[in-house]
Amino acid sequence: MRRARAAVVREPGAPFTVREVELEDPRPREVLVRMTAAGVCHTDLGIQAGWPRRLTPMVFGHEGAGRVEAVGAEVTGVVPGDAVCLTFASCGACEQCAAGHPAYCDAARGLNLSGGRGDGSTPLRLDGAPLHGGFFGQSSFATYAVVHERGVVKVPADLPATLAAPLGCGAQTGAGTVLNRLRPEPGTSLVVLGAGGVGLSALMAAVAVGCDPVVAVDPVASRRDLAVGLGARAALSPGDGLVAEVRRLTGGGAHHVVDTTGRPEMLDRAVAALRPRGALAFLGLGGEVTFDMMRLMTKGVRLHGVMEGDSDPARFVPELIALHGRGLFPVDRLVTTFAFEEIGAAVAAMRDGSAVKPVLTFG
Numbered sequence: 001m002r003r004a005r006a007a008v009v010r011e012p013g014a015p016f017t018v019r020e021v022e023l024e025d026p027r028p029r030e031v032l033v034r035m036t037a038a039g040v041c042h043t044d045l046g047i048q049a050g051w052p053r054r055l056t057p058m059v060f061g062h063e064g065a066g067r068v069e070a071v072g073a074e075v076t077g078v079v080p081g082d083a084v085c086l087t088f089a090s091c092g093a094c095e096q097c098a099a100g101h102p103a104y105c106d107a108a109r110g111l112n113l114s115g116g117r118g119d120g121s122t123p124l125r126l127d128g129a130p131l132h133g134g135f136f137g138q139s140s141f142a143t144y145a146v147v148h149e150r151g152v153v154k155v156p157a158d159l160p161a162t163l164a165a166p167l168g169c170g171a172q173t174g175a176g177t178v179l180n181r182l183r184p185e186p187g188t189s190l191v192v193l194g195a196g197g198v199g200l201s202a203l204m205a206a207v208a209v210g211c212d213p214v215v216a217v218d219p220v221a222s223r224r225d226l227a228v229g230l231g232a233r234a235a236l237s238p239g240d241g242l243v244a245e246v247r248r249l250t251g252g253g254a255h256h257v258v259d260t261t262g263r264p265e266m267l268d269r270a271v272a273a274l275r276p277r278g279a280l281a282f283l284g285l286g287g288e289v290t291f292d293m294m295r296l297m298t299k300g301v302r303l304h305g306v307m308e309g310d311s312d313p314a315r316f317v318p319e320l321i322a323l324h325g326r327g328l329f330p331v332d333r334l335v336t337t338f339a340f341e342e343i344g345a346a347v348a349a350m351r352d353g354s355a356v357k358p359v360l361t362f363g
């Protein structure tokens with residue numbers, strides 16, 4: 001067993017408390033990673049609040065980056081010392097994984113959201129008792145993580161960890177929705193609802209492929225300013241008149257809308273703002289939403305529910321790194337860093353909108 005420090009949530013909705021924990025050595029197809037950075041995502045916070053009590057105490061975190069410390073006997077893709085980005089877990093054997101769509105893996109829930117490995121075990125211990133983990137296959141809110149080899153993507157040694165960390169979830173979710181699912185033609189219009197880390201990643205991808213105009217919608221003025229700085233032609237506040245303004249800016253309605261809010265009223269406005277045969281991709285965590293079926297049918301609207309940007313991380317993360325190297329995906333402009341022990345401040349900054357993408361760093 002190896003000693004580590006982890007941000008533990010004692011019960012649903014409880015704060016993150018940094019505690020000393022113990023961690024098992026990696027199994028044959030697992031990798032032990034020493035964390036150097038971990039992004040904070042709205043998914044961590046949303047799921048933390050409603051996480052089942054029976055699966056607590058729990059360690060969250062699913063945008064990790066670090067260095068390989070040790071590998072299991074059957075691991076072939078990485079070796080100790082490699083710089084890596086961590087991402088979601090998948091089985092690699094089901095129909096969706098074989099087709100290059102591991103975000104829809106048949107075993108996804110058990111591997112990512114069960115509070116442990118797919119077999120129900122956990123590599124973590126707190127005060128000698130099992131500690132739930134394996135969140136999105138990693139639980140990266142800790143100084144070390146044990147991760148299945150399919151959840152590890154090797155990255156260039158000189159890539160800053162604070163840039164690599166968001167690539168494993170938020171960045172690939174937003175950018176992948178545009179590049180892998182919507183695949184817009186240059187010159188088509190795209191509107192992003194919500195200018196957080198996911199939304200701005202979608203925006204940067206849309207700008208990179210030549211969408212025009214690209215429009216962002218967010219209630220926070222600083223985020224609207226950032227969206228314009230990243231290439232949006234306009235950044236609007238939600239509210240009365242939004243649909244009419246979007247239709248004016250896009251010459252009759254958007255070709256594509258990406259919703260990251262999960263809010264029913266915003267999804268309703270998204271459909272209204274689309275032109276005939278437009279496409280709506282929805283990514284935000286939300287509850288039940290009701291659509292006017294007649295309006296969907298008469299406009300020929302295409303709805304896309306998207307997980308993790310419909311990405312195959314082993315292929316797509318290197319593509320995002322290459323885009324960044326060409327100056328077309330400046331994800332570092334979204335990042336605000338916090339020391340790991342300041343995770344409470346990072347969460348507060350995400351909630352009040354003062355930080356788009358908080359990234360924890362490990363000393």
